[in-house]
Structures are given as C-alpha cells and as structure tokens.
Amino acid sequence: MADGADGMGRGVGVFLTACVCGIASGLFGIGGGVLLVPLLGLLFSFSQHRAQGTSLVALIPPTGVLALLAYARHGFVSWKTGLLLIPGVFLGGIVGGRLAEKLEPQRMRQVFAGILFALGTWQAFSAWWR
Amino acid sequence: MTSIILLLGLGVGVLVGLLGIGGGVALVPAMVYLLGMDQHLAQGTSLFILLPPVGVGALREYWKQGQVDLQAGILCAVGILFGALGGSLVALPLPSRHLQGLFGCFLMLSAILLWRKAQPESKTSGDGGRAYG
Numbered sequence: 716m717a718d719g720a721d722g723m724g725r726g727v728g729v730f731l732t733a734c735v736c737g738i739a740s741g742l743f744g745i746g747g748g749v750l751l752v753p754l755l756g757l758l759f760s761f762s763q764h765r766a767q768g769t770s771l772v773a774l775i776p777p778t779g780v781l782a783l784l785a786y787a788r789h790g791f792v793s794w795k796t797g798l799l800l801i802p803g804v805f806l807g808g809i810v811g812g813r814l815a816e817k818l819e820p821q822r823m824r825q826v827f828a829g830i831l832f833a834l835g836t837w838q839a840f841s842a843w844w845r
Numbered sequence: 846m847t848s849i850i851l852l853l854g855l856g857v858g859v860l861v862g863l864l865g866i867g868g869g870v871a872l873v874p875a876m877v878y879l880l881g882m883d884q885h886l887a888q889g890t891s892l893f894i895l896l897p898p899v900g901v902g903a904l905r906e907y908w909k910q911g912q913v914d915l916q917a918g919i920l921c922a923v924g925i926l927f928g929a930l931g932g933s934l935v936a937l938p939l940p941s942r943h944l945q946g947l948f949g950c951f952l953m954l955s956a957i958l959l960w961r962k963a964q965p966e967s968k969t970s971g972d973g974g975r976a977y978g
Contacts, residue, residue, distance in 0.1 A: 729924075730924045734927065740928060741936060754958070768907030800850060807857060808903035817941045839950055
C-alpha cells in the first residue's frame, strides 16, 4: 500500500526523516528507532507493524559506528558492560518479535510511552533541579 | 551485578522486538540509574551495544509476516549513519548534566509521539478523532 507511486519524493522524505533520527541517535546514544517508528507512521502512513519491521532493518547495519568512534575517543564506552548486555538484547528481541504478532500492540505502546514520559521527566528533573 | 546486567539486556531485548526499536532509549536511563553510570558513558556504551545487529532475530519475525519495507529501511540506515555522527559532535562537548537533562526532554517528546501513534489508525487526516485507548 505504501509502495511505488511517488517513490522518489517519498524516498527523499524518508531519507531526511532518517537524518533527523540519526542526529538524535548520536546526541543521545540510542538507535533512533524510538523516533523512526512513530515518524514513519505519522508522516508516511506506515501501518504500525510495518513501521516497526522497517525500523529494525535500519538498525541492522552498524549505523551508530561513526558516533561510537567519537564517544570512544573520549573514553565514554564501558566495553565490558556492553558485552554483557548484547546477548540479552538479542535473545529478548526474538521473544518480543514473537509477542508482537500476538499482542495488541496499541496497549503495549501506550504503557511504554507512559514509562518513557515518566523516565524523561525524572531525568530532566534530576539533572536541572537537584 | 553481572546477573543484573544480563537480565537488563533480556528485558530491553523484549522491548526491541515488541516495539521495533533499537533499545538504546531504555538502555541509557537503565545504565544511569541501575548501574550508576555517567550520562556520557551510558550513551557511548549504548552505541556499542547497538553495533552488532541485535535486532536481527526480531526482524526475522517481522519479515515472516511481510511487515518490512526494505527500501525505506535501507534509506533510513544511511540517513541515521551520518546523522548520528553529527549528533555525537554536538553531545560530546556538552556537560554531562545538561546532556542528561536534554535526554530527559527527548524521552518526553518520544513518549508523546509514540502515544499519538498509539491512537486507532483511521483514514481521517490530522488529529480529528482523539479516541485514546
């Protein structure tokens, strides 16, 4: 449904959106999917599942490698903790992917959005009003 | 401590598959608060975790369902690659305290976007039907 037609213009739009997600990725040390998924849905009318699957494609290549090198040059990488976290994230991802097919993703996303909002408020508060 | 870290990874992984995200957005605050890391260190470590394709197992499940736009995904990957370099150049000189505050604001913004998308998908454009839940 979202294929073909004005493919070129849409491609440019998707690319520019991804650049914005990339800036957030380097700025905050994240993958960028948390921004990419809602934006693909809101701006390019991807269905929720399709947006999530497409976001996972964008996260397969080591997109953060240039940013990682910049952080590593400043000594801002805990290699050991990272290595311990990687297997869990991979295995958990398979479990989550299976769950996503069965669950109504709406409620899950709302719960996650609520947690994110609370976390964000906490972080901003503890940084600036301590 | 090691078992806490392993479990944390597993928990974040479930979110990766469930929401189609990289997981960094949950990893960074978890490392700051649970493991007591500095904001910059947590962000750099998160980028390291995202280096191997941790989402490939989850992607396989989506692929089987035909829920993948390969072309758009590749475009996004290229955009994120260079965007991330730009973002890191902004983040590194910032004091950790301000970076943490900004991260908090970013989380709030992402939460709002995710919530909006969580509305029932309807054909009406704009935010016509505000039927939450």
